[in-house]
Amino acid sequence: MASVNAPTEKASKSKRDPEGARQRILQAALAEFSDKGLGGARVDVIAQRANANKRMLYHYFGNKDELFLAVLEHAYSEIRSAELELNLDNLSPEDGMRKLVAFTFDYFVKAPYFINLLNSENLHRARHLQRSKAILDMHGPVIGLITDLLRRGIAEGVFRADADPVQVFITNASVGYFYFSNIHTLSTIFDRELSCEEELDARRSHVIDVVLGYLRPT
Numbered sequence: 001m002a003s004v005n006a007p008t009e010k011a012s013k014s015k016r017d018p019e020g021a022r023q024r025i026l027q028a029a030l031a032e033f034s035d036k037g038l039g040g041a042r043v044d045v046i047a048q049r050a051n052a053n054k055r056m057l058y059h060y061f062g063n064k065d066e067l068f069l070a071v072l073e074h075a076y077s078e079i080r081s082a083e084l085e086l087n088l089d090n091l092s093p094e095d096g097m098r099k100l101v102a103f104t105f106d107y108f109v110k111a112p113y114f115i116n117l118l119n120s121e122n123l124h125r126a127r128h129l130q131r132s133k134a135i136l137d138m139h140g141p142v143i144g145l146i147t148d149l150l151r152r153g154i155a156e157g158v159f160r161a162d163a164d165p166v167q168v169f170i171t172n173a174s175v176g177y178f179y180f181s182n183i184h185t186l187s188t189i190f191d192r193e194l195s196c197e198e199e200l201d202a203r204r205s206h207v208i209d210v211v212l213g214y215l216r217p218t
Contacts, residue, residue, distance in 0.1 A: 022060045024050040030071045034113035037120040069128040080138045093153030101211045105176045105204045159215045175207045
């Protein structure tokens, strides 16, 4: 009898708290897509993880591809929002850039799902993000942060005058991204546990040196 009433009970709860139900589905989808990629993820598993049903999932997100896009937008919005809380304008240009680079590296450490989602979307040539109405607006603020740091650094003579904020953003992301997206193969071929605290500390310092070293005036 309980199994017969379960779908009705779930539907009733979702009507009382639609945003809660939507967030549960979103978090369940994030975990499933991160674990298995878009191709391997299954809608019924996501619904089960969210304590929902497939009809509810389709009601909130439409289909699997739209749900994957929602997960991507959610993941991007989290890191972009966290960047805005760094208060870089209160720091010197060098300290601000150092804090931003360290933050990006540490974010990859604490949110490995972000790397996995990006890997999956790149396999699909960003066809989901290309349909996003929000993704461009999300990245404007972080480019603004970098632009301000560069402007102040150039004015103080500590940064090179030809630094492009988009190139700096890409370099900052890429030197950490490659490390984590390939950490298992790199650990194997060099016989070093690159995920241990000592190796992470060394890599973080190296990444900061790479970005700050490029920015120094020639």
